[in-house]
Amino acid sequence: MASEFFLTVGDATQLQGLFNGNFLKGRREPRVAMVGRSNVGKSSLINALLGTRLARTSAEPGKTRCIHFYIWSDIKKIVADLPGYGFAKAAHTERERWAQFINAYIKEDEALERALVLLDSRHGPTDLDIEAIKFLSSQSVPMTFVFTKTDSLKNQSERASRRKEASAALKEIGYDPTHAHWVSAKTQDGIKGLIKSLTDSAPPIAVEKEE
Ligand SMILES: Nc1nc2c(ncn2[C@@H]2O[C@H](COP(=O)(O)OP(=O)(O)OP(=O)(O)O)[C@@H](O)[C@H]2O)c(=O)[nH]1
Ligand SMILES: [Mg+2]
Structure with missing residues (x-):
């Protein structure tokens, strides 16, 4: 079955009225959010x-x-592509807007099953990543850590040292590094494993509330 684009939400005010219990505009597929x-x-x-090439x-x-x-x-979920944080050119007000928007979404969406927290495999978590992770934790959003762009790690020794550093950083914030995924969108490395882990997580049962 083909995947499809569903909906765009431009700011926090547009979130109002979209959710009804677990439903997002009448759709009950559990949501997975991309954070990073x-x-x-x-x-x-x-x-x-x-x-696809939809995004x-x-x-x-x-x-x-x-x-x-x-x-x-394929796996009966809805993926939320969230705006990224921490781009250098963004003004302070723009960052505030980002934080409010993301916070509002996470609080509104009762069927948010999980966040995929994307971290660059070359650098590991930055201070802003840690801040986002703490926020997701405080909202009890289950997280799966995904290290991206592994094709950029040049050789075996670079891969080994990056993994070691990343594992230490995850342990420090209380996460089991063996549950993290290492992927490349470019070479497809690790993609199947990540899909499998998301497929294995059981969707919650949802019944639409009466208006
Ligand atoms: N080498 C390599 N480059 C990648 C990979 N994934 C993404 N990129 C590149 O990284 C850049 C950013 O990718 P996007 O997917 O647009 O990143 P994003 O996180 O959605 O960015 P924002 O929408 O700005 O938050 C693009 O130039 C991509 O081609 C990968 O697996 N390997
Ligand atoms: Mg993007």
């Missing part, structure tokens, strides 16, 4: 997972400014 700094590869990963990607950070929802037909 701008340019980390969220939109590219959506395309790799869904086997727009760009070398210029800050491409995704809205929340775009896609229907992931």
